[in-house]
Amino acid sequence: MISVSVRGIEKLQAFFKSIPVELRKLAVKTGSEYLVGDDTHGLKHMVPYKYVSRASAYGETFKSDKQRRYVMAKIKSGEITPGVENRTGSVSAGWGYKLQGAGYGSTISNSAPGAQWVYGDDSQAKQLGMVGHRKMSEVIKTNIDGAMLAVRKAISDWINVKNK
Numbered sequence: 540m541i542s543v544s545v546r547g548i549e550k551l552q553a554f555f556k557s558i559p560v561e562l563r564k565l566a567v568k569t570g571s572e573y574l575v576g577d578d579t580h581g582l583k584h585m586v587p588y589k590y591v592s593r594a595s596a597y598g599e600t601f602k603s604d605k606q607r608r609y610v611m612a613k614i615k616s617g618e619i620t621p622g623v624e625n626r627t628g629s630v631s632a633g634w635g636y637k638l639q640g641a642g643y644g645s646t647i648s649n650s651a652p653g654a655q656w657v658y659g660d661d662s663q664a665k666q667l668g669m670v671g672h673r674k675m676s677e678v679i680k681t682n683i684d685g686a687m688l689a690v691r692k693a694i695s696d697w698i699n700v701k702n703k
Contacts, residue, residue: 564642569693571636571645573686581682582634586671588624596666630654
């Protein structure tokens with residue numbers, strides 16, 4: 540499992556502190572939803588498929604003869620087709636958030652098997668980085684401004700509804 544706490548992001552944290560307490564729950568929920576994202580942005584956004592061989596990433600094709608036999612058996616059975624996109628979407632779909640502290644905090648996480656090798660700040664596999672997958676902190680950093688815009692819009696919409 541891989542997770543990040545929104546409270547640890549200073550820019551967003553400072554923004555949340557600058558808004559009235561009664562709107563913080565809305566801000567946390569909206570900001571978390573934006574950072575988790577969808578097919579176009581955020582953590583759920585998948586990079587386009589690109590083939591990168593293990594040999595170019597690690598200097599060797601297989602770690603052991605046992606691994607080579609396993610892969611060759613999967614190729615023979617048709618479960619693996621080298622150079623062809625085999626993505627299931629499970630890591631992308633695994634992103635979500637959980638509100639905490641009565642809605643004043645949030646934890647974004649991904650419990651899909653292998654998520655740490657795709658997005659982990661300290662555990663990303665070299666080959667996946669070469670494919671183009673960015674680390675979780677990089678994705679969040681580039682989406683903070685969009686999250687703040689989404690929060691401001693949600694607050695503005697809430698105020699407009701309240702004033703009608």
